[in-house]
Amino acid sequence: MLKIENLHASVAGKEILKGINLTIGAGEIHAIMGPNGSGKSTLSNVIAGRDGYEVTQGTVTYKGHDLLAMEPEERAWEGVFLAFQYPVEIPGVNNTYLLKAGVNAARRHRGEQELDAMEFMQLVREKAKLVELDQSFLSRGVNEGFSGGEKKRNEIFQMAVLEPSLALLDETDSGLDIDALRIVAKGVNTLRAADRSIIMITHYQRLLDYIEPDVVHVLADGKILKTGDKSLALELEERGYDWVRAEEAAA
Amino acid sequence: MSEVKQERKPEEFAGREYQAGFITDIESDTLPPGLNEDVVRHISAKKNEPEWLLNWRLEAFRHWQTMTEPHWPNVSYTPTDYQSISYYSAPKSQADGPKSLDEVDPKLLETYAKLGIPLREQEFLAGVAVDAVFDSVSVATTFKGKLKDVGVIFCPISEAVRDYPELVQQYLGTVVPTGDNFFAALNSAVFTDGSFVFIPKGVRCPMELSTYFRINALNTGQFERTLIIAEEGSYVSYLEGCTAPQRDENQLHAAVVELVALDDAQIKYSTVQNWYPGDEDGLGGIYNFVTKRADCRGARSKVSWTQVETGSAITWKYPSCVLRGDDSVGEFYSVALTKMHQQADTGTKMIHIGKNTRSTIVSKGIAAGFGNQSYRGLVKIGKSAEGARNYTQCDSLLIGDKCGAHTFPYVEVKNPTATMEHEATTSKIGEEQLFYCKSRGISEEDAVNMIVNGFCKDVFNELPMEFAVEANRLMEVSLEGAVG
Ligand SMILES: Nc1ncnc2c1ncn2[C@@H]1O[C@H](COP(=O)(O)OP(=O)(O)OP(=O)(O)O)[C@@H](O)[C@H]1O
Ligand SMILES: [Mg+2]
Numbered sequence: 047m048l049k050i051e052n053l054h055a056s057v058a059g060k061e062i063l064k065g066i067n068l069t070i071g072a073g074e075i076h077a078i079m080g081p082n083g084s085g086k087s088t089l090s091n092v093i094a095g096r097d098g099y100e101v102t103q104g105t106v107t108y109k110g111h112d113l114l115a116m117e118p119e120e121r122a123w124e125g126v127f128l129a130f131q132y133p134v135e136i137p138g139v140n141n142t143y144l145l146k147a148g149v150n151a152a153r154r155h156r157g158e159q160e161l162d163a164m165e166f167m168q169l170v171r172e173k174a175k176l177v178e179l180d181q182s183f184l185s186r187g188v189n190e191g192f193s194g195g196e197k198k199r200n201e202i203f204q205m206a207v208l209e210p211s212l213a214l215l216d217e218t219d220s221g222l223d224i225d226a227l228r229i230v231a232k233g234v235n236t237l238r239a240a241d242r243s244i245i246m247i248t249h250y251q252r253l254l255d256y257i258e259p260d261v262v263h264v265l266a267d268g269k270i271l272k273t274g275d276k277s278l279a280l281e282l283e284e285r286g287y288d289w290v291r292a293e294e295a296a297a
Numbered sequence: 298m299s300e301v302k303q304e305r306k307p308e309e310f311a312g313r314e315y316q317a318g319f320i321t322d323i324e325s326d327t328l329p330p331g332l333n334e335d336v337v338r339h340i341s342a343k344k345n346e347p348e349w350l351l352n353w354r355l356e357a358f359r360h361w362q363t364m365t366e367p368h369w370p371n372v373s374y375t376p377t378d379y380q381s382i383s384y385y386s387a388p389k390s391q392a393d394g395p396k397s398l399d400e401v402d403p404k405l406l407e408t409y410a411k412l413g414i415p416l417r418e419q420e421f422l423a424g425v426a427v428d429a430v431f432d433s434v435s436v437a438t439t440f441k442g443k444l445k446d447v448g449v450i451f452c453p454i455s456e457a458v459r460d461y462p463e464l465v466q467q468y469l470g471t472v473v474p475t476g477d478n479f480f481a482a483l484n485s486a487v488f489t490d491g492s493f494v495f496i497p498k499g500v501r502c503p504m505e506l507s508t509y510f511r512i513n514a515l516n517t518g519q520f521e522r523t524l525i526i527a528e529e530g531s532y533v534s535y536l537e538g539c540t541a542p543q544r545d546e547n548q549l550h551a552a553v554v555e556l557v558a559l560d561d562a563q564i565k566y567s568t569v570q571n572w573y574p575g576d577e578d579g580l581g582g583i584y585n586f587v588t589k590r591a592d593c594r595g596a597r598s599k600v601s602w603t604q605v606e607t608g609s610a611i612t613w614k615y616p617s618c619v620l621r622g623d624d625s626v627g628e629f630y631s632v633a634l635t636k637m638h639q640q641a642d643t644g645t646k647m648i649h650i651g652k653n654t655r656s657t658i659v660s661k662g663i664a665a666g667f668g669n670q671s672y673r674g675l676v677k678i679g680k681s682a683e684g685a686r687n688y689t690q691c692d693s694l695l696i697g698d699k700c701g702a703h704t705f706p707y708v709e710v711k712n713p714t715a716t717m718e719h720e721a722t723t724s725k726i727g728e729e730q731l732f733y734c735k736s737r738g739i740s741e742e743d744a745v746n747m748i749v750n751g752f753c754k755d756v757f758n759e760l761p762m763e764f765a766v767e768a769n770r771l772m773e774v775s776l777e778g779a780v781g
Contacts, residue, residue: 095736204737
C-alpha cells in the first residue's frame with residue numbers, strides 16, 4: 047500500500063524528517079508514537095501533500111505510484127485521508143456540503159456517477175450513526191464551534207464517508223473523553239478492511255487497547271528509531287522514550 | 298398633503314398606472330455636454346414636469362454649484378469633469394445595438410452562460426434588438442395583474458410625476474434633501490428616471506419587486522432616482538440590479554434612493570451590483586457614488602438593506618436608516634468584493650432617534666488581487682433614543698497579499714441607556730482551510746469559492762431565495778482567476 051524510503055523533509059528551511067523508512071501493507075494498522083516535536087505530524091502532512099513541506103530526499107510510493115508527484119486533492123481521490131490533529135474551522139461552510147463536494151469529486155475522478163442529494167444524505171446518516179455523531183452536526187459549519195472532542199469525532203465521521211484506502215489518524219484520541227474514545231475506536235474498527243491501511247499517531251497506549259495495531263513504530267528526532275509489535279507500546283508507556291534513544295545511540 | 302392620499306384610493310392609482318404600461322413616451326434628442334440652469338430646465342421640459350419639480354431641481358442645482366466634491370472616502374480616482382458629461386440623451390434606439398448574440402462580445406456571453414442567464418434575457422441585457430422582450434411574455438402580464446389587484450404602484454418615477462404628482466411631491470426629497478451631499482444635489486438637479494413604488498396601507502406586496510421586469514428602467518442612465526413608500530402596516534421586498542454584468546457607457550453613476558416606512562411598515566431592499574469594474578490594469582470601470590437612505594418614520598417600522606457589491610471600479614455608498622419611529626428597526630447586510638484594482642468605501646449609517654430603536658449591521662468585505670476596501674459606518678444614538686440598541690459586525694477576508702481592508706467605525710452616543718455591541722475580524726483565507734478542503738478532495742478553486750461563500754452566508758441568507766442562489770454563483774464567477 048505505502049512504501050516510504052529514506053524520506054527527508056524540511057519546514058521553513060529546517061530539516062524535520064531525517065530519513066524515514068516505512069512500509070505498510072494493505073489491511074495493516076500501524077501505530078506511530080514519539081515525543082512532542084519529533085516529526086509525526088510533519089510526516090502525515092507530507093503524505094497528505096501540504097504546501098510548505100519540502101521533500102529534499104527519498105520517495106513515497108502509494109499503490110505503486112509516486113505519491114509526491116500528486117496534488118493533495120488527487121491524493122484524496124486516490125484514497126489518502128488525513129484526520130487532522132487540529133481540525134480547522136471553516137465558518138459558514140456546511141459540513142455535509144463540504145463532504146459531498148469531496149465525495150463527488152472523487153467519484154468523477156474514478157469515472158463514477160455522482161451521488162445526488164438524496165443518496166448522499168442516506169450515506170451520511172448511516173455513517174453518522176457509526177460514530178454516534180448527532181445529526182445536528184451535519185448541517186453546522188465545518189468544525190464551527192465544535193468542541194475539541196467533537197472535532198475529532200467529525201474527522202472519523204468524514205473518514206467513514208470518504209472510505210479511504212490509506213487513513214492517517216493524527217492524535218485522533220487526544221481530547222476525547224472515555225466514552226467518545228470507545229465510540230471512535232469502534233468506528234475505526236468497523237472501518238478496518240483488507241484493502242484499507244491505517245496509520246495511527248498517538249501518545250497513549252490506551253488507544254491501542256481499543257484498536258489493536260499490527261506494528262508499532264517509535265519516531266524520534268525525525269527518524270524511526272524502533273519498530274515492534276503491540277508490546278512495544280506497553281514498554282514505552284512504562285519506560286518513556288529515553289531508553290529507545292540510548293539504544294539507538296549505542297547501535 | 299395627507300388628505301390627498303385619503304381622497305384617492307390606491308386602486309385608482311393602480312388602474313391608471315397600468316394602462317400606461319412601462320413605456321415612456323418622451324421624444325428626445327441629446328444635449329451637448331455641459332451643465333447649467335438651461336440644461337436643468339431642458340430636462341424638466343422634456344419630461345413635461347410640473348413647475349414645483351422644476352423649481353426643486355433648480356434649487357438643487359444652485360446648491361450643487363456651491364458644493365465641492367467630497368474627498369474623504371478612502372479611494373483614489375481621476376476626478377470627473379462635470380462639464381464634459383451630457384446630461385440628457387435620447388434613449389438609445391435598439392437599432393444601434395447588436396443584431397444578434399453573434400455580434401456580442403464573447404467574453405460577456407461566457408459570463409452570462411456561467412451565471413445561467415436564459416438566452417432571451419441575455420439578448421435583452423446585451424442590448425440586442427428584439428421586439429418587446431418582456432412585455433409580450435406572460436410572466437410580465439401576470440405580474441402586473443397581481444399588483445394591480447392589491448393596489449400597489451410600481452412604475453418609472455417620471456410616470457409617477459405625471460400620474461401621481463401629489464404623492465411624489467409629498468415624499469420626494471424628504472429623506473435625502475436636495476442639498477444633502479454633492480452627488481445627491483447633482484442627482485436631484487438632473488435625474489432622468491428611476492423607480493417609484495407605493496404600497497398602500499395594510500398591503501403585503503404579493504411578489505418581489507424587481508427592476509428586472511422593466512425594460513426601459515435599465516437605461517435610466519447615470520442619475521437614477523428611486524422612491525419607495527410603504528404605508529402603515531404594509532410590506533414590500535424590492536430587488537435592484539442583477540447579477541449579469543450590464544453594458545453601460547456612462548462612467549459616473551450617482552443614484553439616489555429614498556425609502557419611507559410608516560407605522561408598522563416593512564421594506565426589504567436588496568441590491569446586487571455588478572457594473573463594469575474596469576480592466577485588469579485598472580482602466581475604465583464605473584464610478585458608483587450612491588446615496589441610499591431610509592426614513593423609518595413610523596413606530597415599529599423596519600427597513601433592511603441587503604447588498605452584494607461586486608462590480609464598479611469605485612463604489613462609494615452608505616445605505617442608511619433614520620430610526621425616527623419608536624421601536625423601529627434598521628438592518629444593513631453587506632457583501633462587498635473588490636478584486637483587480639477595484640476600490641470600495643462602503644458601510645452604513647444608523648441614526649437612532651426614537652425610543653427602543655434597534656439596528657443591526659453585518660458587513661462582509663472581501664478583497665483579492667490589488668483590490669482595496671473600507672467599511673465605514675456611523676452609529677448615532679440621539680438624546681431621545683432611550684433604550685436604543687446596536688449590533689455591528691464587520692469581517693474582512695483577504696485573498697492574497699496585495700489587497701487591503703480597513704474599517705472605520707464611528708460611534709456617537711448621546712443617551713446613556715444605549716447598548717452597543719461591536720465585533721470586527723480580519724482574516725486571510727487560511728492556508729490551513731484550503732489544505733483542509735483539498736485533503737478532502739476539493740480543488741483549490743472550489744475550496745476558495747466554498748470558503749468565500751461560507752464567509753458571506755449570513756448576508757446571503759437575508760437575500761430573497763432565488764437571489765441568494767444567484768449571489769453564490771456571482772461570487773464564484775467574480776473570483777475566477779482572482780486566486781492562484
Ligand atoms: N511551519 C513550521 N514552521 C517551523 N517549524 C515547524 C513548522 N511545522 C512544524 N515545525 C517544527 O517541526 C517539528 C516537528 O513538528 P511536528 O508537528 O511534526 O511534531 P509532532 O511529532 O507531531 O509533535 P506533537 O506530538 O506535539 O504533535 C517541531 O519542532 C515543530 O516546531
Ligand atoms: Mg503532531
